[in-house]
Amino acid sequence: MSxxxxxESLMHIYCDExxxxxxxxxxxxxxIIASYVLAESQRKAASDVLRRHKLRAGATYRDExxxxxISEADYFIFLAELARVGGVAIAIAxxxxxxxxxxxxxxxxxxxxxxxxxxxxxxxxDEIDRVLRDMSSLSxxxxxxxxxxxxxxxxxIRLATxxxxxxxxxxxxxxxxQLDEKPPNLQRLYRSSLPGFIQELAKDQPLELLEEAxxxxxxxxxxxxxxxSGIQDADIPPANQRIYNAAxxxxxEAKFVDSKTSFGVQIADLIVGGLRACLRGEFKNNxxxxxxxxxxxxxxxxxxQILPLMHFTEGPKSVLDEGTALAAIRAMGQSAxxxxxx
Numbered sequence: 001m002s003x004x005x006x007x008e009s010l011m012h013i014y015c016d017e018x019x020x021x022x023x024x025x026x027x028x029x030x031x032i033i034a035s036y037v038l039a040e041s042q043r044k045a046a047s048d049v050l051r052r053h054k055l056r057a058g059a060t061y062r063d064e065x066x067x068x069x070i071s072e073a074d075y076f077i078f079l080a081e082l083a084r085v086g087g088v089a090i091a092i093a094x095x096x097x098x099x100x101x102x103x104x105x106x107x108x109x110x111x112x113x114x115x116x117x118x119x120x121x122x123x124x125x126d127e128i129d130r131v132l133r134d135m136s137s138l139s140x141x142x143x144x145x146x147x148x149x150x151x152x153x154x155x156x157i158r159l160a161t162x163x164x165x166x167x168x169x170x171x172x173x174x175x176x177x178q179l180d181e182k183p184p185n186l187q188r189l190y191r192s193s194l195p196g197f198i199q200e201l202a203k204d205q206p207l208e209l210l211e212e213a214x215x216x217x218x219x220x221x222x223x224x225x226x227x228x229s230g231i232q233d234a235d236i237p238p239a240n241q242r243i244y245n246a247a248x249x250x251x252x253e254a255k256f257v258d259s260k261t262s263f264g265v266q267i268a269d270l271i272v273g274g275l276r277a278c279l280r281g282e283f284k285n286n287x288x289x290x291x292x293x294x295x296x297x298x299x300x301x302x303x304x305q306i307l308p309l310m311h312f313t314e315g316p317k318s319v320l321d322e323g324t325a326l327a328a329i330r331a332m333g334q335s336a337x338x339x340x341x342x
Contacts, residue, residue: 009217011164011171012038013156014264015179018272021148022141024096028325032275032307033148034091035156036268036296039168045085047263053078053270064260067273072284075274079292082267088163088337089271089296090156091307093279094148098311102140105147105312110136131196134189142186148310149179150194153250154201155308158208162339163298165213173217177254178262180269187256195247202246208300221245271296275307278332281324287331294332298339306333 019031038046051061056077057070067075113132117125138146157175164171182190209215221244259265274293283289297306307329 009170009173010040010176011160011168011174012040012043012264013160013175013177014038014262014268015149015152015177016259016265016268016272017145017148017180018269018276020096020141021094021099021144022096023099023102023144027095027097028280029096030093030276030279030325031096031148032091032093032272032279033145033152034089034268034272034275035152035160036087036089036264036271037156037160037163038085038087038264039164039171041168042085042087043264046082046087046267049078049081049085050263050267050270052081064266065270067270067277072289075270076288076292078270079274079289079296083292083295086167087296088160088298089268089293090152090159090298091272091275092148092152092155092310093275093307094144094310094312096144098313099140099144100313102144102312106135106138106140106143127192127196130192131189134185134192137185138189142183144312145182146186146189147312149190150197150201151310153194154198154205154246157246157249158205159298159300161207161209161215161218162300163337165210165215169214170217172215173220175249175253177250178257178265179254180259180265181256190254191251195251198246198250202244207244218244221249278328279325281328286324286328290328290331291335294335295337297332297336299336301338302333305329306336 014036015034017031017033020029021031053070053074054061054063054065056074057065059065110132113128113135117128120128135143135146161172179190223243223245257265259269271293274289277283278286278289278293294306299306
């Protein structure tokens, strides 16, 4: 197999966040976490967009440029150029002002894990003890971040497989993640406990695949019970009956990096910074900002809110009481890319 074929089988996923996950005492304390996803063949075009953006801002290509330090006009040019690359952004938001229940939620999760020790094998007990140790070391702030990363990770896989299966199907063979650097205990928890949590999440929210799309390259992730010696293409179960190893998709090729070394993480940073500013109404032309950002976002259909919200407060409390944030999310949704799976 040539190097080019190997490279084309890569899906590149870059993650960053904007805002603080620390509980706030006021509404509208938005924190956004997002993935920016590219096929291998799109990486040069995306890198060129970022390089031109830096030069317009008076920086060099080696500098890291933050959204808050550039003009609104230059940022809009960047978003318009990035939309033409054809990559996709996937994001979730949380209002830290609605997360007063984060510590209680964390304690409840720890209690469930402790209960799982009873009847567990020695190997399982070792794994659970390790997760308990790492999770209990997290502050409520880092716990919220971990939970948001967990849900963003699986949302990214579910939507990226839909988006790229009809465009660059070979990218479904490998998921190459680059995440902005985090504290060591959060990195350990990501690697030690995310696989178990994500597999449970995948049972509740399985991959939604298109019967007519090409998923040949996803075969490497079919769980062992569905992989048989000498399996032929005709023997692969129908799309709606396949079960995949979600943990491998998220962790097998994941690494935490310094954003200065990753153009993709820098692009993700510019996207999440814009999303957060838009929910806060910080642009002079906030509606245009929302629509330009929306052109980068993707979801299955218009029945789904393009920027889903997570909160850690008991009960049905809405975190979208603010008119500015709701108007921005609606505008994003009106210009977002959609695909109705069949």
